[in-house]
Amino acid sequence: MTIQSIPTRGRTLDYAAPVYDLLEPLCLLNKQAEYDQTLIQTLTPQPADAILDLGCGTGLLCEKISRLLDPALGGCVTGIDAAGKMIEAAREKRGAPHCRFEAMAAERLDFADASFDAVISSLFYHHVPLDLKQQSLREAFRVLKPGGRLVIADMHKPTTLLGALVSHASRWLLMQPQIGENIRGVLPELMVEAGFLPPQSVAHYFGYIALFSTSKPL
Numbered sequence: 769m770t771i772q773s774i775p776t777r778g779r780t781l782d783y784a785a786p787v788y789d790l791l792e793p794l795c796l797l798n799k800q801a802e803y804d805q806t807l808i809q810t811l812t813p814q815p816a817d818a819i820l821d822l823g824c825g826t827g828l829l830c831e832k833i834s835r836l837l838d839p840a841l842g843g844c845v846t847g848i849d850a851a852g853k854m855i856e857a858a859r860e861k862r863g864a865p866h867c868r869f870e871a872m873a874a875e876r877l878d879f880a881d882a883s884f885d886a887v888i889s890s891l892f893y894h895h896v897p898l899d900l901k902q903q904s905l906r907e908a909f910r911v912l913k914p915g916g917r918l919v920i921a922d923m924h925k926p927t928t929l930l931g932a933l934v935s936h937a938s939r940w941l942l943m944q945p946q947i948g949e950n951i952r953g954v955l956p957e958l959m960v961e962a963g964f965l966p967p968q969s970v971a972h973y974f975g976y977i978a979l980f981s982t983s984k985p986l
């Protein structure tokens with residue numbers, strides 16, 4: 769079934785959906801398993817949790833999270849992406865009653881207030897301009913229950929020379945000012961601005977990706 773993409777000013781990856789599962793391990797220098805594992809450990813999914821993944825791509829992280837959930841207790845992970853082709857691929861490869869995928873823009877979430885225990889996002893925020901970063905963080909805050917966890921891994925201030933080279937080259941070669949915002953380190957302050965507690969920086973990858981963990985106050 770063809771799934772329509774959702775209009776957004778974010779950089780969607782419909783064209784990359786057929787090859788994304790081959791490309792991503794290369795982009796993560798063959799450390800994808802370790803990277804995903806750290807994200808999931810930081811998220812600490814509980815069996816009955818309702819979890820939301822923003823900018824889920826082809827849904828590999830959702831699938832890994834779903835293995836830790838118990839559908840009999842209501843545990844469920846939902847991945848959203850504005851690219852219809854990503855959602856088609858995710859549903860086809862990884863869809864299950866407790867591992868769902870919806871075409872949706874992260875800045876306009878079609879979910880009720882306080883409907884998730886945790887929100888996770890990997891490598892999505894450098895795809896959207898500043899106002900959409902802000903709006904999507906406000907939406908994450910809205911759909912989280914009080915005390916709900918937020919885990920974000922994304923491009924951030926480079927910590928190594930190689931990291932600086934990779935991130936500045938991608939900013940200029942791809943002509944993406946939104947990557948420049950990440951490099952300047954805007955994400956933690958935007959999380960606080962959206963209402964979250966000051967985030968902890970949990971880990972760094974490849975000198976240009978940082979992993980943040982925070983929560984909505986009780």
Ligand SMILES: C[S@@+](CC[C@H](N)C(=O)[O-])C[C@H]1O[C@@H](n2cnc3c(N)ncnc32)[C@H](O)[C@@H]1O
Pocket residue numbers: 776777778779780781782792822823824825826848849850851854872873874875889890891892895896900
């Ligand atoms: C680099 S991929 C990351 C995919 C996956 N989270 C991962 O770690 O492999 C970024 C994704 O964000 C999606 N995207 C871009 N703008 C979006 C928006 N406004 N709302 C939701 N998804 C968006 C793209 O279509 C793409 O699939």
